[in-house]
Amino acid sequence: MRPGPPPDGPPPAAPDLALHLLRLGDDALVLGQRLCQWITRAPTVDEDLALSNIALDLIGHARALLARAGRLDGTGRTEDDLAYTRPERRFTNALLTELPNGDFATTVARQLAYSHYAVLYYEALAHCADPELAAFGARARKEVAFHRLHADRWTVTLGRGTEESARRMRHALERVWPYTGELFEEDEVLRRLAASGTVPSPAPLREAWLHRVTGVVTGAGLTVPTPTWTARGGRSGLHTEEFGPLIAELQSVRRQFPGGTW
Template identity: 90%
Template structure:
């Protein structure tokens, strides 16, 4: 189960880091604060998940070891979470896809036999539900705004959609955990996810993209070109002051 928790933790950590890049750059002061708070929630999720993964895998690694002590290829996040922010509409599209998935999956975690993990799922689902509302609201606002805002929202959706399938992929590790009842598989959630996201896009006057390809590889450590600079930014202080404490 340690690897699965590491994957979930990496998703939250990397997406949180991406959202931090909006600080002082968001369209409005309110959005600067909103995205900062969402990023803070995600980093909190990552701390819980990565700390637990370190206890379970026998290495004794801490949340800081996971965040600051691994090279790029050892991160196991989905490619969706590491996509560059692009313009604000692209970030909204990425948030729309991730938050609807995360709420569904964390709700399923509440039924885990592991009480600690179940409690985390309950808390995280409530927090990400607010992130989902934020993404839903902005999707509708941009889709039904001006011709330009709708064009940008369509472009953002087309940009992120090929990366959504990886959220629901099931490999041998996950199949084994799911079969034993240890953790749920995300694969059965895809239809519900698509139904909910489609509802938001319909309200926004937008269509679900139909990508001709599907990205994968993040779970096994294969990342996009822009991921290296993101990890370097994340780890820059630790690299400059190894062993430093604050």
Template identity: 75%
Template sequence: MTETRDAGTPARSAPGTVPADLARFTLCLGDDALVLGQRLCQWITRAPSIEEDLALSNIALDLIGHARVLLAWSGRLDGSGRSEDDLAFGRTEREFRNALLTELPNGDFAVTVARQLTYTHYAVLLYEALADCADPDLAAFAVRAAKEIGYHRLHADNWTLRLGLGTAESRRRMQAGLELVWPYTPELFDEDDVLRRLVAAGTVPSPRLLHPSWQERVGSVVARAGLSVPAPTWQASGGREGLHTEEFAPLIAEMQSVHRQFPGGTW
């Protein structure tokens, strides 16, 4: 994975933390960033304007930079010695642990905005909380990640307002985008056994405790845009266990195509 930014190189786990648990946690975060970055890359040359083409490209670059750090860290912590390239390009789709929200197809621009709105508010809250965690390397990385994703959040907020307060058609599409992505948001705050152990050890914050703040912040933006917070009748889950949407396999195949065509190649 070629990336020009250096987001740090964390390499150790906090005292009292099982390395395998932290490896799983950083893998999930890395997969979130990698998959969402790949989705946003699909907007390149297809965005509504040149300005948005550049904006989405830069957001994707930030996310891939985060993924590079987190996946490399996971490979060291789990004892496998796998690099970020090994984890990004050498796993099957069932081995990815990203939240389903991050892999949803881009849809029209309003769907992408809705996905960005819900994800970035979650990610900023998570990384802000991780900035105070017991692991010094993870805390240092979280400070930078929170700052960068804060700009992504501002971009999503502004577009939500522009579409919601624009024409009747843009408002309809923005509301439809929110309705589509909303059932996928609860998974961001789920806790499995690994995460519960990390929370109990004081290594990471409980994502469930972040949910009320997320609801308040996202709900405020939605209300200011003249839109309604959806009330879905179902919730998606399974991404953290490797159960993905039918659109995920083509995304991974596209991302891994060059690596698989030229194994071991460098450039």
């Protein structure tokens, strides 16, 4: 007896993988948008260019991840549809990535936390069984490695600089650190994907992440904070008060000129 034709629609694992890639893509998109807000406002011309280039890398990551998510979820949405037409409650980024830029030290602390996580996760993703995702992980890890070096250098520069720069860097770490735990949270979606070998879970990477960032922070003459609370909710669409204006800014042109082409 011959097997029947394959069922219509995506394979069983596709919805889980689509959601996971949406989360990763939203992380990159939202953080890239935050960094774009530094354009013409960075402390130096060199930093204006550096932060712009980091933002472009992140938006490139977002395009690749959201495009794949749209193909897997069965809706046929493109990366542009996912970026520009979803309401804010449909975004699944970690809250860390949407934190306001604050002063330059706050941006550096946010970059320190995210870039060390991203390097570790994309290194792991580069060894997954899916050839498209493995290729993406291999490329993305090289780019975020430069983002990590940039954040490391500025953490040490500010921590070892003046009394004022050290104070600001210390305050920035305390501001950002309660938001880092969400990067490593594992839910049922991730457990299923990791158990099937589809993608790695970020949870086992937390110890290596902490070891690496502790080395940088200690080298800056500072101490890694021990938060008394952990922010969560971004993965399920619950966001900070400042997120709405950020998404409104991101989507403003598309909403003003729907269907417009350039």
